[in-house]
Amino acid sequence: MARDGTATRNKILDTAEAMILDQGFSATSIDRLVERAGTTKGSFFHHFDSKAVLAYTLVERYARSDLDLFAANRARAEQLSRDPLQRVLLVIGLYKEMMEGLTEPYPGCLFASYLYEANLFDDHTLSVIDDTYREWRTILGGMLEQAAEVYPPRADIDCAHLADMFTGSLEGAFIMSKTLKEPQLVANQLGLYRDFIELLFQPSPAAN
């Protein structure tokens, strides 16, 4: 190897992600991207064969860090409690804490950004998103099922749907916080999701 290009490459990726999140992929031109990243078109095409490769690289990186964070939060929750329900509530709480630290609206989710321009991307790129959502459903759904074995839920609930509700709550809250400009909105919605889980797995009144 000669000079180390990872700094430039990462600067391009970071800048692209930020630009895509506030104006979409299509409106993010390579010329303006490299200008803002402080590099050149030649450098861009040295690192990425095409704009499509940039799109794939970005979403792949995003998915990996998303699943890494999920794994880290699960690990912390597993360390803090042995009860399956508490573990779920702790994971939700960790995400809620993160979102409470925001002082401006969350910039949004790259997956959602791509999906609202879905026709521009190839199947290879889109399947990264699909796989990631399914991974969330499988893992969080599994945790909820373990909780449901110990604490019979008060309504007839599909744990996969309940897992989807976490992801969906986040996606929905991101969108609303974008326009309502209330940084705490995401944390509030996660709080409501946690309340739902608590209520759902709470022992039901004996009278029923």
Next chain:
Amino acid sequence: MARDGTATRNKILDTAEAMILDQGFSATSIDRLVERAGTTKGSFFHHFDSKAVLAYTLVERYARSDLDLFAANRARAEQLSRDPLQRVLLVIGLYKEMMEGLTEPYPGCLFASYLYEANLFDDHTLSVIDDTYREWRTILGGMLEQAAEVYPPRADIDCAHLADMFTGSLEGAFIMSKTLKEPQLVANQLGLYRDFIELLFQPSPAAN
């Protein structure tokens, strides 16, 4: 007046909405739009002064039909029950029923599409979205407060946040159904939201 142009105008609007929902506003070029709508560029600029005017006209139309549907569903619910909680549950149920009729994934929400390209639109256009979300919060939040007066909620809940959760659930579910290709996902999430409301306003165990 001469010939009636409303049919052409509406065809442009309908085609534009569909195209924007699957590839975004930026990637929807006027050339391809008029080609698909079966008209011409000259006709387009006769009806709309600019692409920005198209954007505004579209979102305004979308917001109006969204609030009209909400009003219609509220009216039906008010006719079916006098109980404030039942009315909320009926409104949710009416939306759920609509979503159960889907055989392919919901095409998505124009608001979310715009917000993920927010930098491309002027404040005038974006405030239509903002106003509509706030209207939902005010009206549905008010209904929830009425329910809370009759049925004291089992957790300390902000009714405005609870109203936001409905909108957020929809937005989140739209995104997920786009990639997971499960048409029933939206209805499932609305079902969970309704379960939450039911649980929340249900009389709590006497022991507490």
Next chain:
DNA sequence: TATAACATACCGACCGGTTGGTTTAGTAAT
């Protein structure tokens, strides 16, 4: 009732500028 006058609907060639992408020639660090 014919027709002139006018308004609106619509057409498609064309404009300057931008797009993603290529090429070429050179510099600098390992």
Next chain:
DNA sequence: ATTACTAAACCAACCGGTCGGTATGTTATA
């Protein structure tokens, strides 16, 4: 010698938008 860049010129396709002209009506008037 290999790799990481910079800078600039260049390309064909496409972008939003303009413009002159035509087609299709309605309305006023003689």
